[in-house]
Amino acid sequence: MSRLPTLSLLLLLLQCPLSSLSNSQGDALYAFSRRLSDPNNVLEGWDPTLVDPCTWFHVTCDSNHNVFRLDLGNHNFTGTLGPELGQLPYLQYLELYGNKFSGKIPQELGNLINLIGMDLSNNQLEGSIPNSFGKLKSLKFLWLNNNELTGSIPREIxxxxxxxxxxENNKFSGPEGKGLVP
Structure with missing residues (x-):
């Protein structure tokens, strides 16, 4: 009879959601994927029960299993960019070009302090460029062309x-050009 409590505890632990064992980067990526319509099933292999998102297609990690590149360009996704993308602290490259993303660019993308390149071009994004992008001191390339962005270019950028x-090809007020090199 002494085995019964041990067996019960084991069964209880097996029923616990795997989210308690999960990786916060994987949680953030999976939450982002839930915002999207994926007509080509590109994200079909993004399994939230896997602790490590480094095995997912279009996700690249470093040797410490930190997500440093997300490459989801030209896959015909629709949906919005969510604040959860700002929870990828090691991200260096965010490639979301050539889809049909709509809505505003989340302020939380300004939390990606290791970002070197961000390509949000050729989508249907609207609203203004977040002032929080001024915190992206490592950023070298920012592609926002061919969207529906409005307002002025933040001084912080x-x-x-x-x-x-x-x-270019947005609806900014004030001077607009092909590129800006401070």
Missing amino acids: TLLKNLVVFF
Whole structure:
């Protein structure tokens, strides 16, 4: 009879959701994927029960299993960009170009302090460029062209050294050009 409590405890542990064992980066990526319509089933292999998202297609990790690249360009996704993308602290490259993303660019993308390149071009994004992008001191390339963005270019972005911004074919107020090199 002494085996019964041990067996019961084991069965209880096996029924616990795997989210308690999960990786916060995987949780963030999976939450982002739930916002999307994926007509080509590109994200079909994104399994939330796997602790490590480094095995998922279009996700690249470093040797410490930190997500440093997300490449989801040209896959015909629709949906919105969510704040959960800002929970990828090691991300260096965010490639979301050539889809049909709509809505506003989340302020939380300004939390990606290791970001070197972000390509949000050729979508249907609207609203203004978040001022929080001024925190992206490592950012070298920012592609925002061919969206529906409005407002003015935040001064914080113009102060970033070594940044090249592509933002033509939007609806900005004020001067607009093919690129900006501060």
